[in-house]
Amino acid sequence: MQRQNGWFGKLDGLTVGLFLFLVLFGWMNIYATVNPVIDGYGWDWNNEAGRQLSFIGMSALIILIVLLSDARLYEALTFPIYIATLLLLLAVLAVGKEVGGNKSWLQIGGFGLQPSEFAKMGAAMVIARLLSQRGVDLRQWRSRWTPALFAFLPMALILLQPDTGSAIVFLGFMLVFYREGLPGYFIFLGLGAMVISVIALAFSSNTVLIIIVLGSLIGLGFDRLQRRLTLRTIVRHPAIWFGVLAIVWGLMVNTVFNSVMQPHQKLRVQLLLGQVEQPSAAGYQTAQSLIAIGSGGFIGKGYMQGTQTRLNFVPAQTTDYIFCTVGEEWGFIGSIAVLLAFAGLIARILYLAERQKESFSRIYGFGIASILLIHFLVNIGMTLGLVPVIGIPLPFFSYGGSSLWAFTLMLFVFLRLDSQRWDTL
Numbered sequence: 001m002q003r004q005n006g007w008f009g010k011l012d013g014l015t016v017g018l019f020l021f022l023v024l025f026g027w028m029n030i031y032a033t034v035n036p037v038i039d040g041y042g043w044d045w046n047n048e049a050g051r052q053l054s055f056i057g058m059s060a061l062i063i064l065i066v067l068l069s070d071a072r073l074y075e076a077l078t079f080p081i082y083i084a085t086l087l088l089l090l091a092v093l094a095v096g097k098e099v100g101g102n103k104s105w106l107q108i109g110g111f112g113l114q115p116s117e118f119a120k121m122g123a124a125m126v127i128a129r130l131l132s133q134r135g136v137d138l139r140q141w142r143s144r145w146t147p148a149l150f151a152f153l154p155m156a157l158i159l160l161q162p163d164t165g166s167a168i169v170f171l172g173f174m175l176v177f178y179r180e181g182l183p184g185y186f187i188f189l190g191l192g193a194m195v196i197s198v199i200a201l202a203f204s205s206n207t208v209l210i211i212i213v214l215g216s217l218i219g220l221g222f223d224r225l226q227r228r229l230t231l232r233t234i235v236r237h238p239a240i241w242f243g244v245l246a247i248v249w250g251l252m253v254n255t256v257f258n259s260v261m262q263p264h265q266k267l268r269v270q271l272l273l274g275q276v277e278q279p280s281a282a283g284y285q286t287a288q289s290l291i292a293i294g295s296g297g298f299i300g301k302g303y304m305q306g307t308q309t310r311l312n313f314v315p316a317q318t319t320d321y322i323f324c325t326v327g328e329e330w331g332f333i334g335s336i337a338v339l340l341a342f343a344g345l346i347a348r349i350l351y352l353a354e355r356q357k358e359s360f361s362r363i364y365g366f367g368i369a370s371i372l373l374i375h376f377l378v379n380i381g382m383t384l385g386l387v388p389v390i391g392i393p394l395p396f397f398s399y400g401g402s403s404l405w406a407f408t409l410m411l412f413v414f415l416r417l418d419s420q421r422w423d424t425l
Contacts, residue, residue: 010419011067012352018345019396019411023059023404025338026397027052029325032304033317048318048399055401059408066412071420074413075360078129082150085122088115089157096161104161116166117406119154124367124410126150127173131180132359138181147177162262165390168378172370179366197253285321286385288314293327293335293383300331318399320391323383338397342376349411352418361417368410 031049044050088106092115097105105112130136130147137143155170171190178187257266292308295301306328308314314321327335346369353365372395379394381387393403 011415012348012418015345015348015352015411015415018341018348019408021341022338022345022396023056025341026322026394027056028303029322029329029397030318030399032306032329033309033312033322033325051401052318052399052404055404058401059404062405062408063412066409066416067419069416071416074125074417075129078125082122082126085115085119086154086157088113089119089154091115093157093160102161102163104158104163104166111401114400114402116154116158116161116163117402118409119158120166120169120371121368121406121410121413123151123154123170123173124176124364124371127176127367128360128362128364131176131363138177139183144177144182163391165378165392168390169371169374169392172374173367175370175373176363176366180363193249196250285315285389286382289321289324289383290385292324296328296331296335298332300327300329300334303329305329316391319393320379320389320398321383322394322398323380339380342372342395346372346376349414352414356418358417361414361420364417365414368414371410372407 027049030052034047034049045054092104092106095106096103097107097112099105099112104116105114127147127150130150131138135143136147138147151173152170155167158167158170174182174187174190178184288308292306292314295308296306301307304310306325308328309317309325314324317325323335323338326338330337349365349369349372353362353369356362356365375392375395378387378390378392379398382389382392393400395407396404
């Protein structure tokens with residue numbers, strides 16, 4: 001798409017347009033959930049719609065500062081930014097405010113700040129800085145340890161809050177590592193770990209052991225058709241070692257589930273696996289969300305006409321469940337428009353990232369796209385009842401200052417880096 005010259009350099013118009021659509025359409029849906037008409041009051045800067053408009057104004061200031069700054073500044077400030085986000089995460093553990101069972105907020109006067117949102121950007125920047133250094137080759141173990149440590153240290157601190165939803169987002173950096181040369185079998189190991197985790201939680205421990213042992217024996221059996229197996233080759237056979245690792249991982253998952261996870265987190269996992277009844281308190285949100293989305297039909301009930309939205313049936317409807325407002329009031333057409341906008345934004349970031357002249361800019365772009373992708377998939381999946389309710393916002397769309405500011409900062413730092421590429425052509 002043609003870039004426009006101006007005070008801010010050559011910005012990608014399509015990316016900016018998608019950003020504006022998501023922010024403004026998101027605010028419209030937040031306003032619909034607040035619904036001042038039915039509540040009998042006029043405009044109020046103290047409700048979610050009023051505060052979100054203030055957050056949008058602050059985001060505009062953030063964009064202005066970023067676009068007027070020197071793009072080279074961000075690579076130079078990578079480590080100070082990363083360290084600052086770690087200090088904020090440590091401050092949360094020490095003096096943070098507990099909200100919804102998670103100690104993940106810093107109270108600054110009358111305003112709450114969630115450092116985990118900004119830690120994602122800090123991690124993306126430090127990964128880009130480390131992987132862009134000369135001589136780094138992720139096909140070798142010596143090049144993997146430092147990036148992995150810097151990427152997942154914030155994740156560990158966030159898990160201590162405990163904010164599982166925000167922590168899971170950091171797993172998206174595995175896609176960045178894969179793009180930069182990490183062997184593909186790490187991705188398959190991760191997918192295998194997910195499958196084993198589901199099996200371990202869905203069935204009894206004895207059943208899991210039987211499944212794993214049978215799988216290992218089947219692997220040996222296929223190999224037996226090709227060559228003769230001895231005790232020595234059996235002990236060294238990959239199927240045996242994968243079976244051992246699977247058993248250890250399954251036992252660890254059960255231990256974490258039974259001894260570490262909070263009761264409300266356990267209930268959400270059990271609900272997804274069909275081990276508890278849907279009408280329970282934990283399933284109420286998802287059940288009401290599905291009712292709202294399904295009742296919207298093809299074209300929706302009309303703006304501010306959704307009964308689930310107007311009568312506040314869906315808890316957390318301005319944050320985690322904002323998408324159900326789209327489904328009810330704008331229907332299938334509106335839902336598809338939002339999905340396509342997110343898909344288009346992520347695809348456009350990947351497209352721009354691939355065309356960066358500097359390695360730092362390219363890797364940072366992939367980091368931002370990975371963060372957005374995980375947020376998008378988990379939030380929509382949670383709204384549709386496809387993943388456990390872990391509470392992460394829909395980027396640019398959900399209510400919240402920390403989320404909006406962090407995502408705006410992430411995106412426009414990348415666009416500023418992209419504009420530098422065009423300035424040097």
